[in-house]
Amino acid sequence: MAQVRRLPQSLATNTTLFSVLAVFGIGAYCARSHLLPRVHAESNEPPAMFSGFGFTTLRLQSVKVVNHNTKRLVFEFPDPNARGGLSLTSALLTFSRPKGRWLPVLRPYTPISDLNQQGSLELMVKHYPNGKASTHIHSLVPGDTLTFLTPLKGYSWVPNQHPQIYAIAGGAGITPIYQLIRGILDNPNDKTKINLVFGVNSEQDLLLREELEEYKRRFPGRFDYVYTVSQLEGETGGLKKGYVTEELLKTVATDRGDAKVFVCGPPAMETSLIGNRGTKGILDRLGFEKEQVYKF
Structure with missing residues (x-):
């Protein structure tokens, strides 16, 4: 939030x-x-x-x-x-x-x-x-x-600095991610592609869902998202059941060359993605360099 x-x-x-x-x-x-x-x-x-x-x-x-x-x-x-x-x-x-x-x-x-x-x-x-x-x-x-x-001030975004960004949000961490998505897509001079992975506990926690779906409708070739819900009765309405895992990110983050990854979520999720005290995180195992990842 x-x-x-x-x-x-x-x-x-x-x-x-x-x-x-x-x-x-x-x-x-x-x-x-x-x-x-x-x-x-x-x-x-x-x-x-x-x-x-x-x-x-x-x-x-x-x-x-x-x-x-x-x-x-x-x-x-x-x-x-x-x-x-x-x-x-x-x-x-x-x-x-x-x-x-x-x-x-x-x-x-x-x-x-x-x-x-x-x-x-x-x-x-x-x-x-x-x-x-x-x-x-x-x-x-x-x-x-x-x-x-x-x-x-957070990350100093420059339009078209990266051809592709991957945004990974957990729960309330969608807020800075959404601000970035909105700023990029509302700028007619910025052509950056965005893939969002948004993990929450329940379907009611999918904040800004209407706004995100409207951006997907307006920018079908540039913006897409995956919602994953840990407490979900079956996979309905395009929602996935579970957490933000390495297996899930493998299917989303397919273009790692000049991509930038933005992360914001609960500490446990951020640690699993980025690692801690010398241990490798999911993003490192997927081939992303340290300078490619930004944590809000």
Whole structure:
């Protein structure tokens, strides 16, 4: 979902750093509030909401329940002409203080809306039972606000850099993968071919399914996908039963020469694909070089 991208270990474990970031954020916000109006006045370009480090608080416009643990949330910009200003494969670092906590909680989420969209952005957020940030975000109702601290850049995608990419997503990890797919296919100058393998626990967990199927309809020669569901009663509706395995990827990743592989999913899935502490993963055994693989 809007998968929480994992923070670097230093940010994930050092709560003191959270407070330091907050202090710097306040200073950056004050500077930004003085500079942005002038920049906007001197340019015909719509203002960018996330142009650097600094607090940006947005009002929640609408909420849509997707399944038992996932919601889609639309946040509106104060200026309806503004755009996010994010580059492809970027996430946003959210800053929240759940009820009863003194220290803030920082978590990155990937927008699923068009990055050039004006007036709003959309997140898809999975609720984890013990997730401090996701529990807080799921408690929000229209009219409430959420604070964003800074954009986090991911892979620097260059159109047509690779003739073929393989995208492997597990569960909530579909969010950055979807942003990349959308950015490539919506760019008329980018001719990259994409094959997606999406593994989930149940059919209800196939997030963004309608959007992905629409892209397949629009780009039949360039985009295809395989859904594999671990808890599935038989193979129905084109769904495969099982996990993202080496046998499955052998049938999908057939062009390994100049291809690029993007991976995002639960830690166990990523370890099986990429390996860990000197052990080879599935992708290595399939013949992909280390530099061909990018993990969100």
